[in-house]
Amino acid sequence: xxxxxxxxxxxxxxxxxxxxxxxxxxxxxxxxxxxxxxxxxxxxxxxxxxxxxxxxxxxxxxxxxxxxxxxxxxxxxxxxxxxxxxxxxxxxxxxxxxxxxxxxxxxxxxxxxxxxxxxxxxxxxxxxxxxxxxxxxxxxxxxxxxxxxxxxxxxxxxxxxxxxxxxxxxxxxxxxxxxxxxxxxxxxxxxxxxxxxxxxxxxxxxxxxxxxxxxxxxxxxxxxxxxxxxxxxxxxxxxxxxxxxxxxxxxxxxxxxxxxxxxxxxxxxxxxxxxxxxxxxxxxxxxx
Numbered sequence: 001x002x003x004x005x006x007x008x009x010x011x012x013x014x015x016x017x018x019x020x021x022x023x024x025x026x027x028x029x030x031x032x033x034x035x036x037x038x039x040x041x042x043x044x045x046x047x048x049x050x051x052x053x054x055x056x057x058x059x060x061x062x063x064x065x066x067x068x069x070x071x072x073x074x075x076x077x078x079x080x081x082x083x084x085x086x087x088x089x090x091x092x093x094x095x096x097x098x099x100x101x102x103x104x105x106x107x108x109x110x111x112x113x114x115x116x117x118x119x120x121x122x123x124x125x126x127x128x129x130x131x132x133x134x135x136x137x138x139x140x141x142x143x144x145x146x147x148x149x150x151x152x153x154x155x156x157x158x159x160x161x162x163x164x165x166x167x168x169x170x171x172x173x174x175x176x177x178x179x180x181x182x183x184x185x186x187x188x189x190x191x192x193x194x195x196x197x198x199x200x201x202x203x204x205x206x207x208x209x210x211x212x213x214x215x216x217x218x219x220x221x222x223x224x225x226x227x228x229x230x231x232x233x234x235x236x237x238x239x240x241x242x243x244x245x246x247x248x249x250x251x252x253x254x255x256x257x258x259x260x261x262x263x264x265x266x267x268x269x270x271x272x273x274x275x276x277x278x279x280x281x282x283x284x285x286x287x288x
Contacts, residue, residue: 005137010259011252012135016144016213017227018251019151023206024228025235025243026158027199032238033175034195037095040102041082043225044109045203047218049075050211051117052204054124064127072204079200080193082109088189113218122216124208147209154205155244158198162240167194175238234274236287245285250274 024046031039052074056067086105087098126143133140162168167190173181174191182188206228207221214220231250235242250270257269277285 006259008136008138010255012138012140012144013259014252014255015248016147016251017254018231018248019148020206020210020224020247021228021231021250022244022247023151023154023202024225025232025247026155026240027202027206028229028232029238029240029243030195030199030202032232034171034191035098037098037102038229039196039199040099040225041079041106041109042199042203042228043221044106044113045075045079045200046207046210046221046224046228047113048078048109048221049204049207050124050216050220051113051207051218053208053211054117054122054216057125064125068127068208071208072201075204075207076197076201079196079203082200083193083196088192110218110222117218119218124212124216126212141213143209143212147213150205150209154202158202158240161198171195230271230274234277234284236284239284239286242284242286249285 024042027042027045028039031037031042049071052071053067056062056070057064060067062070082105087101090098090101092098126141127146128142130141130143133142133145160168162172170181170186171191171194173184173186174188178188181191203221203225206224210224211220227250228247231246232238232243233246234250235244235246253270253273254266258266261269281287
């Protein structure tokens with residue numbers, strides 16, 4: 001018999017997973033809005049964030065916060081390099097060709113991470129001491145609260161960037177009407193590189209925050225990235241509010257189905273609901 005405390009525990013667990021999915025889904029949406037493609041390298045940005053954080057802490061010896069900032073910035077820089085070296089030289093503007101390029105770049109990046117960090121599972125320490133906090137009868141780890149807080153900060157900064165800065169407004173213009181944006185002189189290369197930098201930073205932040213709760217390896221981001229992709233589709237691919245709603249909704253569905261049914265069915269229930277939603281609203285909950 002489940003109690004109210006159990007329900008709260010399931011909700012906190014779902015919000016934790018949902019926040020990670022939302023960050024990854026936002027990264028997918030940023031690139032899709034500016035380039036019109038699905039960036040499958042996003043799944044490896046998550047793994048890379050955790051790997052760079054591991055090296056910053058244990059190889060370089062940085063404190064926790066500088067290590068976090070360095071890891072997120074490092075993934076953003078590598079994402080810019082992926083766009084500049086891996087995608088921009090392509091002579092084809094066909095979206096399907098570019099999508100397959102991202103698949104190939106994802107495999108290459110995963111292979112490089114395996115060569116550098118190996119195949120063994122590693123662990124990251126939490127941002128603060130792991131003393132459980134009791135909230136209304138539910139037990140929550142401080143890392144969970146950090147994850148939720150920093151996700152909200154990232155969403156707020158993303159909103160400010162897109163609505164209050166000239167570069168963000170230029171990216172919105174490209175997303176709305178790329179032809180008109182090119183006519184008025186908005187540089188497409190700069191916009192694409194910026195979109196990859198933002199996507200990399202969001203993926204890297206998700207990896208840094210979630211790996212102390214899970215384990216760390218070169219391919220840890222694959223499943224998380226696919227869940228983030230599903231969240232973006234559920235909310236409406238390309239919609240920022242939809243990415244957040246889809247991520248939180250998918251995380252809660254997984255947690256509640258694992259708690260009230262069985263952990264073996266959590267993925268099944270989540271994706272069945274995803275299919276049902278798409279049957280009714282093919283463009284997602286908030287898609288246009």
